[in-house]
Amino acid sequence: MTIQPGAPLRTRRVPSVSAEAMKTMAVVLADPNPIHLDPAAAKASGLGDRVVNQGPTNLGYVLDMLRENFPSGEIATVSVRFLANVFAGDDVTAGGTVQSVTPIDGGGHRIECDVWLDVAGRGHALAGRATVVTR
Amino acid sequence: MSIFDDLPGTRLTPGTITIPAAEAAQLAEVLGSDPPDDGRLHPLYAYIAAQRGIGVSVSELCALAEFDVNDGPLLGSLELEIQDRLRPETEYRVEGEIVSIVRKEGRTIGTFDLLTFVERIVDQSGRLMSTATVTFVLPRKGAA
Numbered sequence: 001m002t003i004q005p006g007a008p009l010r011t012r013r014v015p016s017v018s019a020e021a022m023k024t025m026a027v028v029l030a031d032p033n034p035i036h037l038d039p040a041a042a043k044a045s046g047l048g049d050r051v052v053n054q055g056p057t058n059l060g061y062v063l064d065m066l067r068e069n070f071p072s073g074e075i076a077t078v079s080v081r082f083l084a085n086v087f088a089g090d091d092v093t094a095g096g097t098v099q100s101v102t103p104i105d106g107g108g109h110r111i112e113c114d115v116w117l118d119v120a121g122r123g124h125a126l127a128g129r130a131t132v133v134t135r
Numbered sequence: 136m137s138i139f140d141d142l143p144g145t146r147l148t149p150g151t152i153t154i155p156a157a158e159a160a161q162l163a164e165v166l167g168s169d170p171p172d173d174g175r176l177h178p179l180y181a182y183i184a185a186q187r188g189i190g191v192s193v194s195e196l197c198a199l200a201e202f203d204v205n206d207g208p209l210l211g212s213l214e215l216e217i218q219d220r221l222r223p224e225t226e227y228r229v230e231g232e233i234v235s236i237v238r239k240e241g242r243t244i245g246t247f248d249l250l251t252f253v254e255r256i257v258d259q260s261g262r263l264m265s266t267a268t269v270t271f272v273l274p275r276k277g278a279a
Binding site: 021024028029045055056057060061063064068074077079080081128 | 158161162164165166167168171177178179182183186187193207209210211212213214215216217220
């Protein structure tokens with residue numbers, strides 16, 4: 001990948017979001033919200049009949065997409081809006097576009113990117129901006 | 136006075152957090168990726184550790200905004216500034232405050248409030264590790 005403004009980032013796809021992984025994430029987040037664990041709770045909340053992926057997991061997919069694109073870089077900032085829910089079984093893809101590349105003192109670059117997470121057939125679930133510093 | 140006047144600037148009870156090393160593998164399993172191999176934690180811990188380490192639960196935070204957590208707060212937006220990634224088995228202090236609460240109207244969810252708060256993670260020497268600025272969407276059922 002050429003790191004220059006306008007360059008697309010390599011995408012990262014999760015072909016089927018796992019309901020089992022949501023149970024593990026509930027422990028990691030210490031968040032027992034039943035909409036992530038019990039389809040009946042999701043339905044009772046008017047969210048449909050599938051459990052809802054935790055928002056931080058959706059961001060995690062994007063952060064891992066950035067880690068894969070810039071393996072020697074450090075994610076310095078990320079700012080996202082959560083636009084829609086992701087449900088168990090959804091096919092999601094994280095991606096982005098390089099917006100600017102700025103040299104920094106001592107070598108390396110500060111790379112600003114637009115980032116997003118798409119759900120197949122439904123569009124953005126998350127969108128925002130991130131900065132990665134490479135040395 | 137109201138929550139819209141009173142809440143901004145309210146300090147959140149500080150707390151501490153230590154992430155066990157085994158958790159790095161759990162998060163990697165959730166995300167379907169390899170954990171970082173440099174002895175530090177995944178960057179998402181800038182949020183996870185802040186949320187778990189602050190000395191107030193999501194339920195208590197919602198209660199400050201006169202909102203019942205059972206009414207379903209939504210994660211609206213999240214900003215992370217990461218000076219340095221956290222290390223496992225290391226104790227950090229988490230502190231923060233409420234930044235704002237603003238009432239809005241939406242076409243799909245009706246009246247809602249945007250509750251924004253900031254959480255900072257600092258190490259034992261007082262060095263800032265990361266800052267999380269979180270906005271919850273609080274649907275106000277029946278509010279005009």
